[in-house]
Amino acid sequence: MKKFFYKSSVLALMAGMFLTSCDPEIDTPAASSGEADFSTYVALGNSLTAGFADGALYREGQQASYPAILAKQFEQVGGSSDFRQPLMPEGVSVGSPRSNPSNPSIVEVPQKRVLRIQPDCKGVAGLAPVEAGNAAALTPTFLGQLAPTVQGPYNNLGVPGAKSFHLLAPGYGNPAGLMTQPATANPFFARFASSPNTSVVADAMAQNPTFFTLWIGNNDVLGYALAGGTPSSTSSDYPTNKDMFTAYIAGIVNQLTSNGAKGALGNIPDVTKIPFFTTVPYNALVLTAEQAAQLTAGYAAKGLGHITFQAGPNALVVLEDGIPRKATPTELILLPAADLIKCQGLGSATPLPDQLVLSDAELAIIKDHTNSYNASIKAIADAKGLAHGDFNAYLSRLSTGFAQNGVSYNSAFVTGNIFSLDGIHFTPRGAALVANEFINVINTKYGARIPKVDETQYKTVALP
């Protein structure tokens, strides 16, 4: 009996040793930088690069910008742990400058959007993205309050609102240029430009980068789309000339690679696949039989007898090039139209204004320019031996939707988990997925093994 207990206690002891020491291990290939050198990484781009989200630049969005996420992953393959961003002060959010609705001579900046449960214009309580507080007038004093909370030089040089050529423009961050008409500078760059007459590319090159990401060009076509395709071909909001665009990108890339830096270029998503353009259906006008008859009679009386209505969903009435007509299924209605349709009844007796509708012809212009820009970006990436992130294809994938780690992702507003409350910019989760796309193409191009980030650790849209 003694012998047995001795034996079993030895067995138990052995078992105990096993249990504490023998965790299962998984052999994974070691992280490596491949042919690239990530020691000094700079990110150039627009609002997507800056970490702009929910209609504003603010600290949490910046901390979850795709370059910040990438930098953390690069740390595991020799990247610096000191990736600097021009962080906004805690609790401050600044949207894109706009004219004050009641006094257009005042330029103001809205706060970020948040979701609230509140009554809409019809008194029905619902979930609505609203600005978190009052907009502020864009004054030098206000700009002074937006100074970055960390010192430069900044690795993240993303400037909300920047188009391709802006990255090359000296003085784009000159505070003196903010108040001129038209403004020659951008307040988001003025916040952190190293000197009044520097350019974004110059601030990048001053750091002697070994690796860069460049994702620029969205605004070259987005400005036109956001204006409902109304800008004429001579307007500064008309898409950037295709040949000029090629020259600008080549100019930026030539400088960035002049010291032998490697990098990745991102191409331009089809802007018409983002929620800002896809949330309001073309046939959002839902009518009773009586309303339909009334509207039909109303248009007939104006000599527009071809505009007729029926009970149920109807195509919205839009004013394109001064002529009222029914929207077609392929045309896109911009997100701000949602409130105007609901609250002011636009799109029926009063047509939706031109700037809230992208017609087929306007969509063709957007598509033509996007395709041309993307062909240039691809050609330049190939010629310079740079990685190429096909975000156009990625967004197409998103518009049909996919699931990852048990979460559905698609381009739906609020519920799609990718886009923040402005319907254009990413949630932190969306930025993490973009970072992983960049990692994909960088790994492939340079034979690197940069670990992917766990996207589920980043937030989606927070609900009240």
Next chain:
Amino acid sequence: MKSKILALLGSALISGTAMAGGYQVNLASQRQIGMGHTGTGLLTGTSSIFFNPGAMSHIGYSGVTIGGSALVSKIAHSAPESGGVTARTDNPLGTPFQVYGVYQINEKFSAGLGVYTPFGSTVEWGNEWSGRYGLNQLKLQAIYVQPTVSYAITDKLGIGVGLSYVVGSVNLQRSLPVQNQDGTEGGIELDGNAESAFGFNAGIYFQPTEKLSIGVNYRSRVDLKVEGGDVMFSNIPAAARGNFPDGTTFNAELPMPSTLSVGIGFKPTERLTLAADVSRVGWDAYEKLRFDFSQNVAGSPSSEAARNYDNAFIYRIGGEYMATEALALRAGAYLDKTPVQDGYLTPETPDSDSRGVSAGIGYAVSENFSIDASFLYINKKERTDAANLSNGVPGTFKSVAYIPGIGLNFKF
């Protein structure tokens, strides 16, 4: 029928983490665990109730066996291209157990009762890992109570059959991808007891010579059904509460698959027993995991994920050597092929081909009392899967388990 002993056992013991194929837990006898869990073609003592009721009438005595294992299982997960282990389970100790009592009515007849836990799973991943929307934790329990009769047709041939009365329960917890303003995530917990279910366990035992014995055993499929289980939500933001209504209940069904085993025993000498078994587990019964809700959850009246398990084979060998009259030394090994097809891996049972090696000792303290101790080490093949067909969690999984156990045998 829901006897006191059952309630007692059920409350005190948790059945094991799924460490065989799927969520099967093959830990039915301490002696047999030591021998690679062979036993279909052997006289295994009272545990013949489980291994082969046909052999029960040949064991030649009345007796009771009580045994249990301490199941320590660990699973590591590496997310795709993450460059390392990204999550580990923190599974509680599993305690699969077995109680067998056999009464020899006469030379020909014997009757017995077995209580054992052939299926179960307790996996705890926590609520921070990348697969938390798939699973935080799962506790699946099934207890079989099996009254059994066996008849020795001749001194070489025996048959036996038992009726299995099965009770079970399930508790499954997941994170929900809805976030509050402060970043906390919602959660869902499904908790329910299965309706009592019945199955059978039948076997034939044939011993043509002193040295050779053969057995065939079939344990039937049992479907465990939960009706009116509780669905509990936590941390749901006010704006999403309509999607996750309080007071929801669920129905679900989980098959405990059939197992057909053929085993052979061989005694080259008086002291040495060798055994080999092959089992075919009817896993194809597990086609999907479906929950039907009493009210829409996330806009849907049900949630369904494909499983599409394949039937799988288990190959076992084992031996026992009587070092002295009283001391038995045992060893064994097995290969348990996975029923999970590519694309269908899940964090509940991140299964792959499983290799088990075991050792054991038995010691006869007296004519009427003996003790068995066993140790089983299970090592599942590292497996990488996209989990794209099961709504699972992609990545690489690796599981190991350390299972010491002890059993007491009383003869009357």
